Amino acid sequence: MRAARLHGPRDLRVDDVPAPSAGPGEVLLRPLFTGLCGSDLHMWHGGTGMSAGPLTLGHEFSAEVVEVGPDVDDPRVAAGQLRPGALVSVEPMWTCGHCGPCRAGSYNLCRNMVWHGLSDRAGALAELTVVRPGMVHVLPEGLDAVQGALIEPLAVAHHAVGRCGDIAGGSALVLGAGPVGLAAALDLVARGVERLVVTEPSKVRRDAVSTVLAAVGAGTASVVDPTETDPAELARELTKGEGVDCVVDAAGVEPAFQSGLSALRPGGTIVTVATYLKPVSLHPLLTMLSEIDVRASLGYRGDFPPVVDLMAAGAFPIDGWVRQVPLADVAEAFELLDAGADIKLLVDAGA
Ligand SMILES: [Zn+2]
Ligand SMILES: [Zn+2]
Structure with missing residues (x-):
């Protein structure tokens, strides 16, 4: 499959890589739209965290569920909500669940945090990506994949305003x-x-x-x-x-x-x-x-559900500040982002 991987400073390439599969307790997703932000740009400039080899970027995204792996303990599976074909938005945090902040419910401050497609874990600028079910928010009827990709940056703002x-x-x-x-x-x-x-x-x-x-x-x-x-x-x-x-x-x-x-x-x-x-x-x-x-204010905790509701209620119009680019042009999109020509670029993984 195609994946946009960072090989070093300002060196992002669309590579052909083996497709991942859903292991136990995981969900396989097909990313639809992925937003690019200042954090991606920071990675792109520095090429930091590359010791483990090229990293597939992409942490702000909507996706379609492809497969729910074995041993997924989530009531939404039995309820028919978390199922292949469901449209989702992803909270891109792999938290440990056992450090002090995680135990206190402040999971955005997890001491062992891995940001999906940012600090590690092959991200969403690819045709497939794997996450944990707890990171997945099933979108309600009426919201589309473009809106779904904006939930993440909106949640950052929602958390900050909440403070x-x-x-x-x-x-x-x-x-x-x-x-x-x-x-x-x-x-x-x-x-x-x-x-x-x-x-x-x-x-x-x-x-x-x-x-x-x-x-x-x-x-x-x-x-x-x-x-x-x-x-x-x-x-x-x-x-x-x-x-x-x-x-x-x-x-x-x-x-x-x-x-x-x-x-x-x-x-x-x-x-x-x-x-x-x-x-x-x-x-x-x-x-x-x-x-x-x-x-x-760091990231979000518990902010995705209210943002999804606000989005469904029309609080976040997207006209005039969001532009789409195909995955094939992602390297050029980073150059544009760096030049400050756009506000929010969404990469269309299907194009
Ligand atoms: Zn971001
Ligand atoms: Zn933790």
Whole structure:
């Protein structure tokens, strides 16, 4: 079968590899659409984790169940839900189940985590892939494979917004409108945020987030270029000088982080969900005097089911920010992603 494997830095090739099969306690899937993200790009640049040989990438995906292997202990099999032909979205985490965080239910913090198609395990940029049944979420009628491939990045945003606490009727600032920032803005709207500011230097991304916000009836949200408008000043203006309740940092650069801190009301929360490549400066006196909560958000836990429900309810329109490319062109797709020309690229494994 065909599989897009990373051989080293910037060296992704569509190889012919042996097809996997479902072992005991496993499910064999045919990936349909697979999203590419900043984490894939990070791998692609660094070629890290390649000691075990070329790695098939792909962790954000929808798939069709091909085969449920032997000894799968899952009530959805008997109920006829987890069966060949079922359309699914995959939570791409191989967790150990026995470390401290796993025992406490915080499986996204598993100390022995393997990210499917990212840190190990042949991923979804292939014609077949193997996962555990617990990673599989069967999609309801009405959702399609393109929507299914977006559940993962939406879940990242949903988890981050959840770290804001109850935001209904409140105010928020989202820093950065890449896929996660755009998703966070939609998620905040779905949770009933009343005043919303989104900052993004790229015009293409500002236009995209404005379009989806208008589509969900949040056209009055402010979408601004942080190099022209001071986000903190605007946030205070919109909140009678108070500052916003929560900042979701999906930008990952120092100026954004600093403007986020100064946009907060006393007692507010900033959630970092961006992957920072450099440290930032933080004066603890500043956060202490206003009792600012600086929180982080990693992946998701328990976020797939609510995101699937929100998607089915129309909270996440996909027009204007998602583009499809065939698996045969995946190497070129990484170049495009690196150039920042697209917001979300989905690889069609069947093309
Ligand atoms: Zn990702
Ligand atoms: Zn664990």
